[in-house]
Amino acid sequence: MTYPDRPNDDASSTLPVFYFEDFKPGQIATSGSVTITESDIIRFASEFDPQPMHTDPKAALAITDGLIASGWHTASLTMRLLITGRGYRPAPGTLGLGFENLRWHQPVRPGDTLHIRIELLSTRASESRPDRGIITSRFTTFNQDNEVVQSMTSSAIVPRRPVTA
Amino acid sequence: MTYPDRPNDDASSTLPVFYFEDFKPGQIATSGSVTITESDIIRFASEFDPQPMHTDPKAALAITDGLIASGWHTASLTMRLLITGRGYRPAPGTLGLGFENLRWHQPVRPGDTLHIRIELLSTRASESRPDRGIITSRFTTFNQDNEVVQSMTSSAIVPRRPVTA
Numbered sequence: 001m002t003y004p005d006r007p008n009d010d011a012s013s014t015l016p017v018f019y020f021e022d023f024k025p026g027q028i029a030t031s032g033s034v035t036i037t038e039s040d041i042i043r044f045a046s047e048f049d050p051q052p053m054h055t056d057p058k059a060a061l062a063i064t065d066g067l068i069a070s071g072w073h074t075a076s077l078t079m080r081l082l083i084t085g086r087g088y089r090p091a092p093g094t095l096g097l098g099f100e101n102l103r104w105h106q107p108v109r110p111g112d113t114l115h116i117r118i119e120l121l122s123t124r125a126s127e128s129r130p131d132r133g134i135i136t137s138r139f140t141t142f143n144q145d146n147e148v149v150q151s152m153t154s155s156a157i158v159p160r161r162p163v164t165a
Numbered sequence: 166m167t168y169p170d171r172p173n174d175d176a177s178s179t180l181p182v183f184y185f186e187d188f189k190p191g192q193i194a195t196s197g198s199v200t201i202t203e204s205d206i207i208r209f210a211s212e213f214d215p216q217p218m219h220t221d222p223k224a225a226l227a228i229t230d231g232l233i234a235s236g237w238h239t240a241s242l243t244m245r246l247l248i249t250g251r252g253y254r255p256a257p258g259t260l261g262l263g264f265e266n267l268r269w270h271q272p273v274r275p276g277d278t279l280h281i282r283i284e285l286l287s288t289r290a291s292e293s294r295p296d297r298g299i300i301t302s303r304f305t306t307f308n309q310d311n312e313v314v315q316s317m318t319s320s321a322i323v324p325r326r327p328v329t330a
Contacts, residue, residue, distance in 0.1 A: 096236070
């Protein structure tokens, strides 16, 4: 596996820190890309999803058109691309609330190159806590042919920008 | 990481093959368990979720009470426990449709031992295909103190048992 991108959460990052006020519905970010190999697929699946279609190329040929990646492998790579692709650093205290509608639309196969699109769907103030808000985003994962391989939505609690004296 | 259990999808498994007719709402299965180590957490997160709270024990102490596992690591381990814990082999053609309401309720920390409970919520016939049905299940992941660390629900298409001559 090759990771041409690098995490941007480290302290040396020059990316801006995003607070609730910085998020606007319709904002779109696109990540870098990552290529998944046959050995990546087998290694992940052997540990986390040991089914023949994910671990055994020969057996997979009898089941489908050949080896396919575990959906959880795609989801985990999506997380990596999210960390490296969102173009900002989340404000301290940003907290994901979970994920909805996780769907795998197309198989991911050896040699596929994935990237994601992050689309901000909505923002709303917190009713109980005036110092924060909630943002909802859609994460779509594409292969090199721009076919959607995975989609999901997520909400997160995001602090408002602190008032400075 | 220790895996006291073993995958049960291999051909040598003596577990029964489950078709749509074999699923009844209220059925509950409990998996074996898996213990997650600090090095497991760092290894997974370095590849898939490179944020300091998952990769750097010292930095994690400044953010929370110390290193916590990526939620996608917990989800991936849940998949493993599902494969090894469901007590049957899925009929050929069984196909997961995706996951809903993926939530992480408690941090998973080094040394935690996880297991899952699989609860069959509902079954219904397919309207378009008489040879199959749809089952919906809840997957709950617990730590060694029986605290819920993750929950999600999922639907799958399951073939009916073929009629034999």
